[in-house]
Amino acid sequence: MFKEFKEFLTKSNAMALAIGVIIGAATSKLVTGIVADLLMPIISLVLPAGDWREKEVVLKSSVDAAGKITVTSFKYGDLAGTILDFLIIATVVFLITKALLPKKAEPAMKDCPECLEKIPAAARKCRACGSVVG
Numbered sequence: 001m002f003k004e005f006k007e008f009l010t011k012s013n014a015m016a017l018a019i020g021v022i023i024g025a026a027t028s029k030l031v032t033g034i035v036a037d038l039l040m041p042i043i044s045l046v047l048p049a050g051d052w053r054e055k056e057v058v059l060k061s062s063v064d065a066a067g068k069i070t071v072t073s074f075k076y077g078d079l080a081g082t083i084l085d086f087l088i089i090a091t092v093v094f095l096i097t098k099a100l101l102p103k104k105a106e107p108a109m110k111d112c113p114e115c116l117e118k119i120p121a122a123a124r125k126c127r128a129c130g131s132v133v134g
Helices: 002-011 014-044 076-100
Strands: 057-063 069-074 109-111 118-120
Touching (some): 002 014, 014 076
Antiparallel strands (some): 057 069, 109 118
């Protein structure tokens, strides 16, 4: 049974998936730390003061027989805060990813003399028109 489990881990990429999840969790902590401890104090200097995330437009308010008040509202402050959080976190993730991932070198390209289609510089035949390229 142990042998089968070991084969499962090595052949099904379960170990790679587990490592990816662990690295993802660590990256999440890093991004949360950068946003909460570094960016939000700076951004809070620009944002309006007060509980702007609690702002809402009351659509309907009613009182039942027991005296319980029911309020239906559009919480635009909460929505704006969620959108702002997403944009900040997405920007930080983009910048971290851009800094860590290697840049791919663009392959050298040339124009086909017959159809002017871009083709790899090492190509001997155009993939668009089929003409022989020297």
